[in-house]
Amino acid sequence: MTTGVRRRMGVEERRQQLIGVALDLFSHRSPDDVSIDEIAAAAGISRPLVYHYFPGKLSLYEAALQRAADDLADRFVEPMEGPLGVRLLRVMGRFLDFVDGHGPGFSALMRGGPAVGSSTTNAMIDSVRQAAYIQILAHLGITDPPARLELVVRSWISLAESTALIWLDGRRIPRAELELQLVHDFAALAAVSAAYDEEMAGILRRILAEEPPEGPFTELITRLIGLVPQEQSS
Template sequence: MSSSGTAPAYRRLSVDERRTQLLVHALGLFANRPPEDVSLDDVAVSAGVSRPLVYRYFPGGKQQLYEAALRSAADELEQCFTEPQTGPLTERLSHALDRYLAFVDGHDAGFTALLQGGSVVETSRTNAIVDEVRRNAAEQILTHLGVAGKPGARLGMAVRTWIGAVEAASLIWLDEGKQPPVEELRDWLVDHFVAVLTITAAGDAETAALTQRALSMEPHDGTVGRLARRVLPVVADATHLL
């Protein structure tokens, strides 16, 4: 018995806590190495547990662990674009991006592993997990635009293209040491969406109607107003094009 005090009591993790612990360590490994180079032994060492314990939770082996890790990241990421349908569109999009980029910032390994799962690991299940996140994000954005039913080809392409740009920008942001500051990245991505939507509207009646309705809800001192005032000096000397 120690005279210097009582040692911290050991607390056995619950089933859910242990499973979460293993998934967190697995995501970290999968994010930084090709999935085929990560073994269950690596996960066990990273988590400070035995290999049989990892197998106890994931009897299907590494593939089951990998898919479960991707699913855990995807489930959280899918919630980011859920936003009440009130207020200007750009404000809603800013709130969604705040959550999305907070996930990227706080779970950079999980985010990287999730996107790698759609391109590195050639299985239909892992591809489906990543595609589900993208599809859910697109559906949420189209809902905020007021689209009922299936969007036209150009509008659908515009939204999906922007989602791809958000993914790419997030990965570049991580590679660049999380610079520029996250607020600047968010604002740039919102501006990027407005630009993509406006350009698409110039050649597509469906997108034009939705864009005009969305812009009518934007305040003068809001995101779109500030963007317009920044763009005008850039194109001021291009009046010969009109």
């Protein structure tokens, strides 16, 4: 709801305002349930003026989706400092910050929303996944990943997406636990791959060698050892 004297905006400034308003509405409700009239009212302008800047709801939706995609991709950017497990934990914290704050919008981004199946939406989703993939490889210090490592990283990114979508339906697992579980999922996928491939085993050994006693990967190992019956572990 707007108050006070309206200020005339330039074309690009008004477009960016409408994108921000639409993204805020899409973040709290399904884009299918948000009308152009609501977007216009929230922006403090008339419905015809919205159409002056965007030819239709789909084009505005795609512009808002692009901003959300850029924001989500930025969540995977992390300084190359400290052990990998701690870095991934910070990344997952920011990732779930986005998911938690943009529930319907995140679902729309991952599922396509009103633009499901469109080449534009698919390209946005792929760009987020590729940005995340490149960032994880950078943290591993690898530019030319072997096939099994590519499989691990891309599988983990898909797992994080699907886990977040399921979690949004009721948020039945505490968020902090889910962040840690996702980091453990990465280690688990890497460990299974390492059991079949010596190159992956070398990568995993290097990761674990840099892991502190209180790190998330060490915690996973401790938890797994605790699951082994005493007569088998002795």
